[in-house]
Amino acid sequence: MTTPDDGGFVSLLTARAAAEPERLYARFCGEPVTYAEIERRSAAMAAHLRARGITAGERVAVMMRNSIAAIAVVFGLARAGVAWVPVNAQQRGEGLRYLLTHSQPRLLVADAELVPQIAEAMASGAELPLLVHAPGGELDAVLAGAGRFEEPAPPADAVFAIMYTSGTTGRPKGVIVSHRMLRLAAESVALLSDARASDVFFVWEPLYHVGGAQLLPLPMIRGVTLAMVERFSASRFWDQVREEGASHIHYLGGILQILLKQPPSPRDREHGVRIAWGGGCPTDIWPQFADRFGIAIRECYGMTEASSLTTCNVAGVLGSVGRPLPWFTVKLLDGDGRPVATGERGEIVIETAIQGAIFPGYLDNPEATAKALREDGFHTGDLGSFDADGNLYFHGRMTDSVRCRGENVSAWEVEHVAAEHETVEDCAMIGVAADVGEQDIKLFVKPRGGAVIDPQALSGWLGQRLAPYQNPRYIAVVDDFERTASQRIMKHKLSSRLDDCWDRAASATKG
Numbered sequence: 001m002t003t004p005d006d007g008g009f010v011s012l013l014t015a016r017a018a019a020e021p022e023r024l025y026a027r028f029c030g031e032p033v034t035y036a037e038i039e040r041r042s043a044a045m046a047a048h049l050r051a052r053g054i055t056a057g058e059r060v061a062v063m064m065r066n067s068i069a070a071i072a073v074v075f076g077l078a079r080a081g082v083a084w085v086p087v088n089a090q091q092r093g094e095g096l097r098y099l100l101t102h103s104q105p106r107l108l109v110a111d112a113e114l115v116p117q118i119a120e121a122m123a124s125g126a127e128l129p130l131l132v133h134a135p136g137g138e139l140d141a142v143l144a145g146a147g148r149f150e151e152p153a154p155p156a157d158a159v160f161a162i163m164y165t166s167g168t169t170g171r172p173k174g175v176i177v178s179h180r181m182l183r184l185a186a187e188s189v190a191l192l193s194d195a196r197a198s199d200v201f202f203v204w205e206p207l208y209h210v211g212g213a214q215l216l217p218l219p220m221i222r223g224v225t226l227a228m229v230e231r232f233s234a235s236r237f238w239d240q241v242r243e244e245g246a247s248h249i250h251y252l253g254g255i256l257q258i259l260l261k262q263p264p265s266p267r268d269r270e271h272g273v274r275i276a277w278g279g280g281c282p283t284d285i286w287p288q289f290a291d292r293f294g295i296a297i298r299e300c301y302g303m304t305e306a307s308s309l310t311t312c313n314v315a316g317v318l319g320s321v322g323r324p325l326p327w328f329t330v331k332l333l334d335g336d337g338r339p340v341a342t343g344e345r346g347e348i349v350i351e352t353a354i355q356g357a358i359f360p361g362y363l364d365n366p367e368a369t370a371k372a373l374r375e376d377g378f379h380t381g382d383l384g385s386f387d388a389d390g391n392l393y394f395h396g397r398m399t400d401s402v403r404c405r406g407e408n409v410s411a412w413e414v415e416h417v418a419a420e421h422e423t424v425e426d427c428a429m430i431g432v433a434a435d436v437g438e439q440d441i442k443l444f445v446k447p448r449g450g451a452v453i454d455p456q457a458l459s460g461w462l463g464q465r466l467a468p469y470q471n472p473r474y475i476a477v478v479d480d481f482e483r484t485a486s487q488r489i490m491k492h493k494l495s496s497r498l499d500d501c502w503d504r505a506a507s508a509t510k511g
Contacts, residue, residue, distance in 0.1 A: 008160075008179035009186070010078050010153035012220035013039060025219050026071065026226035027244065033068045038075060041068075045076025047147030052129075054106045056081030056154065059162060061105040061128075062208070063087040063114050066228050069133055070207055072143050073109055074216065078179065081154035084161040085174075086208035088484065089114060095172075096121040100128060103162055103174060103363065107131060109139065156180040157356050162363050163210055163304050174363030177210075180356045181307040185214035188309035188325055190222050192300050193248055193277040197223035202246035202273075204232040209484075210304045211252060211278075224248075232487065234258050242271050249295075251278035252487055254426050256289050257419050261448045269294045279394075282416045283319035301394050303380055305359045305372065306350050311392050320391040321384075327354045329377075330392060332384055337376065340385075345395055348384040351377040383410075400491075402431035403438040405469040414472065417465050418443060421458060423451040428481065428489040432474065432496045442501065443472035444494055446480060453477050455502035476501035 013035070016023070021036035054060065060082050064070040077084045085103040087096070089111070100108065100122060110118060112134035122128060133139040154160075160179045164172035189195070195218065203226050205212040218224055227244035237259060241249060256276070276289070277298040286297050301321035302309035310330065313322030324330045331339060332346030340346035352358050358378050361369035372379055383395040396412025403409075411429040418427045425448035431439035447453045455475040463471050481489040 007183060008153055008156045008158070009183045009217035009220065010075075010179065012217060013042070013075060013079075014153070016220050024225050026068075026228055028066065028068050028071075028228045029230065030243070031068065033071070037068075038072060041072035041143040042075035042079055043149040044143050044145035044147050045073055046080040046149040046151075048142045048145065049076065049080045049082055049107075050149075051147075052107065054080070054082055057083070057159070059083040059085050059103055059105045061085040061087050061100055061103060061108045063089060063091070063108065063110040063118065064133055064208075065089050065111060066203075066206055066212070066230055067111075067133070069139060069143060071216070073139070074207060074213070078160060079149055079153070080151070081158050083159040086161060086163060086213065088208055089206070090483070091121075092117045093121055098171070099164055103164075109133065112137065154179055156183070161213070163213075165304065173365055173368050175304045176360050176363055177304065178356055178360075180354075181359065182214060183217055184327070184354070184357055185210065185308035186217040186221055188300075188302070188307065188312070189214055189218060189277070191325065192298050192309060192312040192314065193275050194298075194314070195222040195224050195248070199224040199247040199274075200227050200245050201225070201248045201250070202241050202244055203228040203250070204237075205250060205252070206231070210308050211250065214308045234262055237262075238265075238267070238271060241273060245272055247272055247274045249273055249276050251276055252280055254280070254419060255487060256281055256285050258425060260285065260289055260292065261425055264292070268292055279321065282419070284420060286318055301348075301382075301384075301392060303382075305380075306352070306378055307357050310348075310350055313391070315391075317387075317389075317391050319393060320387070321394050322392060323390055324392075327357055328352050330384075331377070332386060333376075342386055342388055345383050345385045347398060348380045348382045348392075348394075349377040350380065402429070402441055404431070404434075404441055405438075407467075407469045409441060409470050414441065414443065414466065414470055418445065418458075418462060420465075421461060423447055423453045423458070425449070425451075426481065426489070428491055428494060429472065430491055430494050430496065432498060440474065441470070441472040442474040442476065442494075442496070442498075444476045444478050444481070444489075446478055456504075456507055459502075459504050459507075471504075473504050474498065474501045475504075 017035040017039035022034050025035050025038050108128045109131045112132050157178045160182050161177040162174040163177050164174050273295050275298050276295045279300050281299050299313040299321050300309050301311045310328050311322045311324050313320050329351045331349050333349050334340050334346050381398050385393045396410050400411045401408050414429045415427050425446045427445045429443050432442045434440040482493050
């Protein structure tokens with residue numbers, strides 16, 4: 001078995017900065033930053049942490065949107081062996097208070113415009129030392145410091161970050177991520193995307209999500225350049241990609257569907273993108289996207305808990321998330337812990353040949369840790385199936401389903417059908433109280449730009465494509481969804497009311 005150097009990544013930065021100080025590491029909204037600049041600023045940050053008395057193994061929370069300063073802060077924390085606690089810039093209220101109290105950071109680094117929502121969330125909590133980022137402000141002064149940092153790089157299994165899961169259905173869990181895990185995540189992306197020297201990776205995803213963070217070591221591993229922007233914008237996406245000369249784009253969830261639903265343009269193929277890589281591309285969307293934009297799709301499957309990527313589809317098998325990376329083994333187990341037959345669905349359970357490639361546990365959550373990490377491997381809570389050639393297919397979360405008319409209805413399956421409708425930009429399904437029996441299905445739909453959704457017409461369209469027990473009884477049209485950093489819809493914030501939506505049963509009665 002061939003495996004990458006599975007050590008940490010801090011030494012890669014210092015070595016590259018010493019060898020090629022003026023080489024471009026990244027651009028942020030067009031502003032370039034070299035290896036020498038990242039090395040200098042991160043050293044100044046690490047030295048500042050020590051001056052504050054913050055030692056290796058302690059934690060610092062960071063609530064910043066993408067910026068060159070944010071990159072320097074993350075590398076500075078990594079160099080000092082201080083655990084980074086990335087905080088979604090959209091967090092507020094009780095959810096934000098929970099993250100900032102549960103992780104027990106010594107310091108919070110935050111963008112100035114986010115300070116009011118931090119103050120509101122922490123009004124009744126303990127006071128937290130704050131380092132504010134604003135042009136010419138305190139953090140900029142720290143990063144401009146001349147302090148050197150000569151401590152050796154942290155060991156590979158030192159804690160790099162506490163990354164809280166998206167929390168789409170409940171309290172987020174703090175995944176303990178080591179330096180080794182982030183290095184392996186970047187190595188995995190390199191394999192999946194066929195990254196080559198001089199490639200340009202377009203980065204819309206925030207660093208506070210593993211999808212963005214995993215790219216930080218990639219330039220040192222493969223000689224690529226990161227082209228970063230503030231956030232995902234469907235209307236500006238292709239213009240930004242062209243301006244940056246990107247060779248790679250990343251997708252998650254419904255990103256490809258959203259891009260496909262933008263008005264066709266004669267310039268759809270006027271770009272230099274070779275590969276779109278990511279997870280969550282529906283089987284029907286795959287050829288549509290590839291044909292329209294002339295881009296190869298590279299699908300994968302993974303979780304933060306297992307160094308981000310577990311499988312890679314480099315063979316182009318339609319609909320599959322591919323085969324395990326060389327250092328992982330995947331098995332599919334039924335409810336009794338027995339392997340399922342080819343073509344049958346079972347829970348995805350992961351084992352590894354590299355000790356430390358799978359996380360050691362959730363922060364201060366022994367119950368969740370014990371449920372996930374068992375003697376037979378890491379139990380993901382996801383459903384998958386194998387074809388006869390050993391290709392894995394993903395079928396959604398085991399818990400993201402509704403029991404309706406005696407059948408288990410997968411939200412993933414219903415949502416992927418509904419998203420195909422020409423008027424629907426994005427959608428989400430939940431279970432709600434039923435008059436009789438277990439649950440009924442409520443579907444939330446966001447119209448695409450300029451479109452009007454007729455719930456009754458949409459219901460009839462779905463009825464031709466879904467089993468009767470899968471067809472939602474309720475349809476709610478919404479302007480937008482609250483989302484996680486990775487653009488996943490926060491389902492626990494969707495309304496379970498029955499009086500704010502169209503009701504198929506009531507409509508049939510009236511008819």
